[in-house]
Amino acid sequence: MTPLVPLVAAIPLLAATLVAFTGKWIPAVAADVAGFAAAGVPAVLAAIVLGRTGGHILSYWFGGWRPRAGSFPVGIGWAVDSLGASFALFVLVLLLAALVYSWRYMEDERYLYVVLMLAFGAAMASFVLSGDIFNMFVFFELMSVSAFALTAYKIEEASPLQGSFNFAVANTIGAFLVLLGIALLYGRTGALNLAEIGRRLTFDGRHDGVVVAAFALITCGFLVKAAIVPFHFWLADAHAVAPAPVCVLFSGVMVELGIFAVARIFWTVFAGVLGAFEHPIRDVLLGVGAVTAILGALMCGLQRHVKRLLAYSTIAHAGCFLIGVALLTPDALAGAAVYVLAHGLAKSALFLVGGVLLVTRGNIDELQLFGLGRRLRPAAVAWFVAALALASPPFLGTFTAHALIDDAASVEGYWWVPLVVAIATIGSTAAILRAGLRIFLGVGDREDPLLSEQPSESPPPEEHRELGVMYAVTLLLAFAGLAAGAWTGLAAKAMEAAQTFTDQLAYLHAVLDHRAPAPPPPGEWRTTTASFVWAVVTLVGSIALGFASTVRDRLPRSVSDGLARAFMPLRAVHSGHIGDYVAWLTFGTAVIGGLFAVTIR
Amino acid sequence: MSVLPYLLAVWIFLVGLYGIVSSRNLIHIAVCVSVCQSGTYVLLLAIGYRKHGTAPVFGDIPTSRKVVDPVVQSLTLTDIVVAVAVSALLLALALKTFEHQGSLDPHEVAELKG
Numbered sequence: 021m022t023p024l025v026p027l028v029a030a031i032p033l034l035a036a037t038l039v040a041f042t043g044k045w046i047p048a049v050a051a052d053v054a055g056f057a058a059a060g061v062p063a064v065l066a067a068i069v070l071g072r073t074g075g076h077i078l079s080y081w082f083g084g085w086r087p088r089a090g091s092f093p094v095g096i097g098w099a100v101d102s103l104g105a106s107f108a109l110f111v112l113v114l115l116l117a118a119l120v121y122s123w124r125y126m127e128d129e130r131y132l133y134v135v136l137m138l139a140f141g142a143a144m145a146s147f148v149l150s151g152d153i154f155n156m157f158v159f160f161e162l163m164s165v166s167a168f169a170l171t172a173y174k175i176e177e178a179s180p181l182q183g184s185f186n187f188a189v190a191n192t193i194g195a196f197l198v199l200l201g202i203a204l205l206y207g208r209t210g211a212l213n214l215a216e217i218g219r220r221l222t223f224d225g226r227h228d229g230v231v232v233a234a235f236a237l238i239t240c241g242f243l244v245k246a247a248i249v250p251f252h253f254w255l256a257d258a259h260a261v262a263p264a265p266v267c268v269l270f271s272g273v274m275v276e277l278g279i280f281a282v283a284r285i286f287w288t289v290f291a292g293v294l295g296a297f298e299h300p301i302r303d304v305l306l307g308v309g310a311v312t313a314i315l316g317a318l319m320c321g322l323q324r325h326v327k328r329l330l331a332y333s334t335i336a337h338a339g340c341f342l343i344g345v346a347l348l349t350p351d352a353l354a355g356a357a358v359y360v361l362a363h364g365l366a367k368s369a370l371f372l373v374g375g376v377l378l379v380t381r382g383n384i385d386e387l388q389l390f391g392l393g394r395r396l397r398p399a400a401v402a403w404f405v406a407a408l409a410l411a412s413p414p415f416l417g418t419f420t421a422h423a424l425i426d427d428a429a430s431v432e433g434y435w436w437v438p439l440v441v442a443i444a445t446i447g448s449t450a451a452i453l454r455a456g457l458r459i460f461l462g463v464g465d466r467e468d469p470l471l472s473e474q475p476s477e478s479p480p481p482e483e484h485r486e487l488g489v490m491y492a493v494t495l496l497l498a499f500a501g502l503a504a505g506a507w508t509g510l511a512a513k514a515m516e517a518a519q520t521f522t523d524q525l526a527y528l529h530a531v532l533d534h535r536a537p538a539p540p541p542p543g544e545w546r547t548t549t550a551s552f553v554w555a556v557v558t559l560v561g562s563i564a565l566g567f568a569s570t571v572r573d574r575l576p577r578s579v580s581d582g583l584a585r586a587f588m589p590l591r592a593v594h595s596g597h598i599g600d601y602v603a604w605l606t607f608g609t610a611v612i613g614g615l616f617a618v619t620i621r
Numbered sequence: 622m623s624v625l626p627y628l629l630a631v632w633i634f635l636v637g638l639y640g641i642v643s644s645r646n647l648i649h650i651a652v653c654v655s656v657c658q659s660g661t662y663v664l665l666l667a668i669g670y671r672k673h674g675t676a677p678v679f680g681d682i683p684t685s686r687k688v689v690d691p692v693v694q695s696l697t698l699t700d701i702v703v704a705v706a707v708s709a710l711l712l713a714l715a716l717k718t719f720e721h722q723g724s725l726d727p728h729e730v731a732e733l734k735g
Contacts, residue, residue: 154696154699158699158703161703161706161707165703165706165707165710168707168710169710172714172717175717177721178718178721178722178730178732179732179733181714181717181718181721181730182718182730182731182732182733183733184714185647185711185714185715185718188707188710188711188714189641189650189654189711192654192658192707193638193641193654193657195703196634196657196658196660196661199661199665199700200634200660200661200664202696203661203664203665203668203693203696204664204668206668206692206693206696207668212692256733257733260733261733322735328733472734472735474732474733474735475732475733591734591735592735594734594735595731595734596731596732596733596734597727597728597731598641598650598727599641599642599643599644599650599727600642602638602641602642603642606638606642
């Protein structure tokens, strides 16, 4: 089965090259069909590979450079565990969904769009399967550059250029931080293979400045991609201007990939050498995760541009993903993994509804669209179903994810984690609900003193409308997101996968010594009363706050003015100026790195 | 070996960051990103340096000869290729922005905020 592994990335990359060269001459339909095939076939392969992993770690060495057991790995290897394979599968499924949706959505020169999407998807799938840190960096950059280009796809408008420029500069600086960290690790260990670096660091046992600096640089670099405060500014700009089907990949998997990278690098490279410092590492990462979750939810409540609103909601949820990883326990990590799935499906559906609004109503502004969505019934259904999935109602949507994270946090003694997750969920879901109520049902006021205006986006031309396909994809994703929480077997499977993922020795033996790891204990998950209560709280809270925020215009003048003034500094910080973003990035790296330097000694 | 190359790498990186933060011109920002990246080249090459080592090309030298680390050099090359793609994209975006708005000042072209 291992020979299938590289095909998962090779097929879309080869197809992208072929379409890029022939696109000018072949009909647009051929480029589309090539796109579907080049996303669909690898998705099937990824599913087969996932079926074969089940507790194992499959290694694939490029060019046959498989090292003898215990010797130094010279070649470049991929190491596929269940979590990595699931992530790759999810990337490819969302890629396929986005391509099918954009069948009639994108305008002329569509083959270039297909090329960029395939390269983007292939790079993300490769990134999660790779077992070599420099290989990861290269795919990270491939993924970034295609994402920058996709953001600026509507190059005839001004704001996509700004969004893409900010996105490109911030993420490139983030990638440099990662590269500096990789250089330090190579200087210390002479290796680029994750398992080999991990083995050398663990046996060396020194946790001096070089190791701590490498850890801080790599973590901060990947957190830029994950849009964690104060590295998050680029995300809202990029999501607001990128085409809706591109946002599906941005919000559904790309941001999550930053979190995945932090987890992957920690558990394969640093878990041994920094094992004694789990507490300070956990506290720092939990802290930034909590700030991200709450800030994202707050900003979400201030947006009227629908895609920008959804972007801030993604930031709020990214904070929760980081909390799941930062607890540094397998069960919490399993929670984060299930969370990524449920959130990715639901959020994709929401972005696609945004695309439908743009196509049918030529607008993406909540207040200008007031009541105009009344006749778009399928869009309304998808919107509210997806919002419900994100509200974490009992036994649906993100419920299992929240329950796993909350329970793991309680075991570790972090009583405030469920509270933060609930606040982030209520804040962001209420904003989504508010927008839906205004647009699709015409509920509430036509004015809102707290929302900030954004430049509008031009709709795709009339003749490209094919609403049936767009609705089908959107509804499918929305209901899948809701169902993700109802599938209890998923939580158990994720717990097993997370056991393997967090076992550094098992990874090391599997990759370097070709020894299959012991199968993880079967995962078992039960709903606790606490998680049920929290689910009811988030559901009721989201609905109540959602309805309440549609009538903010009825607040007394003094109160609404006071609120607007209170949010003024927060708004001002999100200035749209790349210089400010990089200043924040530098500041954040200094603070997080400084905290690690002080606490790890 | 001396600590100077490492300090130089950090210095170049920070100068690049300062340039981006204080810049009023998008093309200048794109160049500053390249400056930052140069810091990473210097660090990579410094890590591969061996005292009295020569270039790692074994065509005309005995294989017993001490050479600098070829791995970091190939990493640097890869890094340069990445830089070309990013610079090209940033400059294209800057150019298009000027065509649309007649300005390269990030303060003036900022439409998305809040």
